[in-house]
Structures are given as structure tokens and as C-alpha cells.
Amino acid sequence: VxxxxxxxxxxxxxxxxxxxxxxxxxxxxxxxxxPDGTPMIVVQGPHKALVVVYYILAVCGIIGSIIFLILNFLYRNTKVICLTTPLLSYIITSGALLMYLSVFLGLLPSTKKAVIRMQCNIHVWLYGVGYLLVYGTLLAKMWRVYQIFHNPNSNKTILKTWHLMCVVFSVTGVGVLLILARSVAQALTDPDLVTNKENPEGATGSDIQKFNKVWQCYGSGSAPFYLDLVIFVYLGLLQVVGIILAFQTRKVKIPILNDSKSVTALIYISSIVLVVIVLISFILNEYVNVRAVMFYGGIILLATIFLALIFIPKVISLHRDPAGNEIFSDIDDPSKRAEKCEIKGNHNNIAVGLAELTDSEMVPSG
Structure with missing residues (x-):
């Protein structure tokens, strides 16, 4: 020295x-x-380089969402797109956009309690509602395929567009009520200033004791803590429903209609990411950079995989077979192959064999 x-x-x-x-x-x-010997308290946030990298990734995700949204709109009258319901695709891209936007708000640099309280509330709404919209739409798509191809009832139920939307909004609505209750509890709970366990203390150039702190939205045992547990249990139940529908529709031979493989992959990946988010929310909240990497990285990963597994196969099919002539080539019985797929008003009509199967209805042939 x-x-x-x-x-x-x-x-x-x-x-x-x-x-x-x-x-x-x-x-x-x-x-x-x-110095008078008084310890210095320093409130820290995620590393600036980490924030910049995640902001760039989120911007790329937003651009990708907009591109898929535009392509889905421009080619909505093609067989490849109309078979998979453009309206549901719009909801998926909108949900992914909300998830990407939550990264921006969640990583917004701030050390003020009022701003932290706002972040704790709003960013949960963004990624929570975004995830529910995307996953609820996937469940609606799987339910539609199940009703068309696997329903053992010979008297087909009339399936209208609003049936699918009811599935989406029911799944999302229950989640919104839980998030609303959590937001009310959060508004009545002050954020906690806790020790940053990555770098708990140090000393300044004048040998003043320095304690590094980070904000967390709530303390263990508070009302928001238990409401978050309820929300994660609800999301877990949705995963189980998705697995059941994916298993029931796994043998459908129309790749562009059968999302079971993609949904199964999404279920497995989202389940792992949800477990990570639970661990971060309840165990590693005091590790500011570890939390930022895993929590917001998980949100970006989920949104990106949702978009990739749902829309990239459509783009590839649209490029290889713009007219959709090969979509039903795997079906051996010609009478069960689609004869048309066209837009009538706001409804997508799919004629399969003797029955008219639509996004707005599934009418048995007389």
C-alpha cells in the first residue's frame, strides 16, 4: 500500500x-x-449495461410483433392465415407487445419510493395481462381444434366467434380480477428498502461505512405476497388445461391447424420460466442484478417464443404454399379435405368435406 x-x-x-x-x-x-461517522446508505438498481441490453432486446421484440401483426393483416384472406383465425393472432401479438413494454417500465432507473410503487403496480399489469391474453388465445385455438376434430359427439355444437373470444376473455378476466386485488393491496403497502446481497456494504474514499440497498415491492408475509401466490397457482392451473388440450389434439394431421406441438412446447417452456419467476419473486428479490437478468429475461424469452412458435410456421407455410393447396395433403380421405377458406364479413369459413367448419360456426351437414 x-x-x-x-x-x-x-x-x-x-x-x-x-x-x-x-x-x-x-x-x-x-x-x-x-466526516461525522454517519454511515452512508446508497440505493442501487440494475447495472446500466444490463438495462441497455434488455431495452435493445425489448425493442427488437416490439418490432417483430408489429411485423407479424402487419403480415397477419395483409394476408388475412389467404387460406394459411384464415384457417388459424386472424382475430386470435391479433390478440397474441398485442399480448406479446404488452410483455415487451413491461420490461421497459420494470427496468426504468429510479430510487424514489413513489416511482417504485408505480412500477410495482403497472409493470405487473403489463406482463400479467399480456401473458394471459397470449395464453388464453392459445387455449381458445386448442379448444377450437378439439371441437372440430376430436369431439366424440356426432351432433356438432355450433361454434361461433364469440365462443372463442369468451374463452380468451374468461381466462384473462379471472387473471385481471386477481391482479386488481393485488394492485389494491400493493397501493396500501410501502415498498421495502432491503440490503443488496450482491454487494451489501463497503467504504467510501473517506472510510465512511456504506450500506447498499435495493427496493423490493413488498415484504414477506404481506398481502401482495400472498396474492402473488394465488396468481401463480392460477397460472399453474392454466398450464394443466393446456397440456390436456394439447394431448387430446396431438393426432390431428393438419399442421397449420394443429397447434398442439407448438402449444406443448410453449407450455413446457412457460412452466419453467414461471417457476423461475416464482423463485425470483419470493427468494432472490434482494439480488438486484440476478433478479433483473432472470425475471425480465424470462418475460422477453416467453414473449419471443410465443411469437416464434406461433407465427414463424405460418410465414414459412405462406412462403412455400401461398395458395394453401398443400395444407390438407396429409389427409387420406379426399372428402375430408378443405374445399374453401374465404372471408365472409368478419367470419372465416372453412369447408371440410360435407360440413361447413367456421371460426364463427361449425354447422353439421344435413
């Missing part, structure tokens, strides 16, 4: 500090005066 002489204590002047030439209070103490 290199030592530097800055002065001496003058015995003849009652041990007063006498500075060497060029030294003074300003050169010895950063603030210009000796």
Missing part, C-alpha cells in the same frame, strides 16, 4: 493538524470537511 504524507500534528499548537504544502481539507476529504 502506498502511503502519502499530507500533514502532521503540531505538539506546540495543542496537536493541531498542520497540512503539508498543497494539502488542505478539500484534498483530504471529498466533501471538503471531515
Amino acid at each position: 502506498s502511503l502519502k504524507r499530507f500533514g502532521y500534528l503540531d505538539r506546540d499548537s495543542n496537536f493541531a493538524l498542520v497540512y503539508e504544502t498543497g494539502e488542505s481539507d478539500k484534498t483530504l476529504y471529498p466533501d471538503g470537511f471531515p
Whole structure:
């Protein structure tokens, strides 16, 4: 350690500090005066480089969502797109957009309690509602395929567009009520300032004790804590429903209609990510950078995989077979192959064999 002489204590002047030439209070103490020994509390947030990287990824995701939304709109009259219901695709892209936007708000740099309270509320709405919209839409798509191809009842139920939308909004509505209750509880709960366990303490240049702190939305045992548990249990039940529908429709031979493989992959991946988010929310909240990497990385990963597994196969099919002539080539019985897929008003009509199967209705042939 290199030592530097800055002065001496003058015995003849009652041990007063006498500075060497060029030294003074300003050169010895950063603030210009000796410290009083009071510890310094520093409120920290995620590393700036991490925030920049995630902002870039979120921007790329938003751009991708908009591109898929535009393509879905421009080619909505083609067989490839209309078979999979453009309206549901719009909801999926909208949900993914909300999830990407939650990353921006959640990583917004701030050390003020009022701003942190706002972030704790709004970013939960963004990623929560976004996820519910996407996953609820996937369940509606799977339910539609199940009703068309696997329903053992010979008297087919009339399946209208609003039936599918009811599935989406029912799944989302229950989640919204839970998030609303959580938001009310959060508004009545002050964020906690806790020790940053990644870098709990240190010292300044003046040897002042420094304690590094981070904000967390709530403390263990608070009302928002238990409501978050309820929300995650609800999401877990949705995963189970998705697995059941995916299993029941796994043998459908029309790839562009059968989302079971994609949904199964999404279920497995989203289940893993949800477990990580649960661990982060309840165990690793005091590790500011670890939490940012895993929590917001999980949201970006989920939104990206949702878009990729749902829309990239459509884009590939649209490129290889714009007219949709090969969609039903895997069906051996020609009478069960689609004869048309066209837009009538706001409804997508799909004629399969003797029955008219539509996004708005499934009418048995007479």
C-alpha cells in the first residue's frame, strides 16, 4: 500500500493538524470537511449495461410483433392465415407487445419510493395481462381444434366467434380480477428498502461505512405476497388445461391447424420460466442484478417464443404454399379435405368435406 504524507500534528499548537504544502481539507476529504461517522446508505438498481441490453432486446421484440401483426393483416384472406383465425393472432401479438413494454417500465432507473410503487403496480399489469391474453388465445385455438376434430359427439355444437373470444376473455378476466386485488393491496403497502446481497456494504474514499440497498415491492408475509401466490397457482392451473388440450389434439394431421406441438412446447417452456419467476419473486428479490437478468429475461424469452412458435410456421407455410393447396395433403380421405377458406364479413369459413367448419360456426351437414 502506498502511503502519502499530507500533514502532521503540531505538539506546540495543542496537536493541531498542520497540512503539508498543497494539502488542505478539500484534498483530504471529498466533501471538503471531515466526516461525522454517519454511515452512508446508497440505493442501487440494475447495472446500466444490463438495462441497455434488455431495452435493445425489448425493442427488437416490439418490432417483430408489429411485423407479424402487419403480415397477419395483409394476408388475412389467404387460406394459411384464415384457417388459424386472424382475430386470435391479433390478440397474441398485442399480448406479446404488452410483455415487451413491461420490461421497459420494470427496468426504468429510479430510487424514489413513489416511482417504485408505480412500477410495482403497472409493470405487473403489463406482463400479467399480456401473458394471459397470449395464453388464453392459445387455449381458445386448442379448444377450437378439439371441437372440430376430436369431439366424440356426432351432433356438432355450433361454434361461433364469440365462443372463442369468451374463452380468451374468461381466462384473462379471472387473471385481471386477481391482479386488481393485488394492485389494491400493493397501493396500501410501502415498498421495502432491503440490503443488496450482491454487494451489501463497503467504504467510501473517506472510510465512511456504506450500506447498499435495493427496493423490493413488498415484504414477506404481506398481502401482495400472498396474492402473488394465488396468481401463480392460477397460472399453474392454466398450464394443466393446456397440456390436456394439447394431448387430446396431438393426432390431428393438419399442421397449420394443429397447434398442439407448438402449444406443448410453449407450455413446457412457460412452466419453467414461471417457476423461475416464482423463485425470483419470493427468494432472490434482494439480488438486484440476478433478479433483473432472470425475471425480465424470462418475460422477453416467453414473449419471443410465443411469437416464434406461433407465427414463424405460418410465414414459412405462406412462403412455400401461398395458395394453401398443400395444407390438407396429409389427409387420406379426399372428402375430408378443405374445399374453401374465404372471408365472409368478419367470419372465416372453412369447408371440410360435407360440413361447413367456421371460426364463427361449425354447422353439421344435413
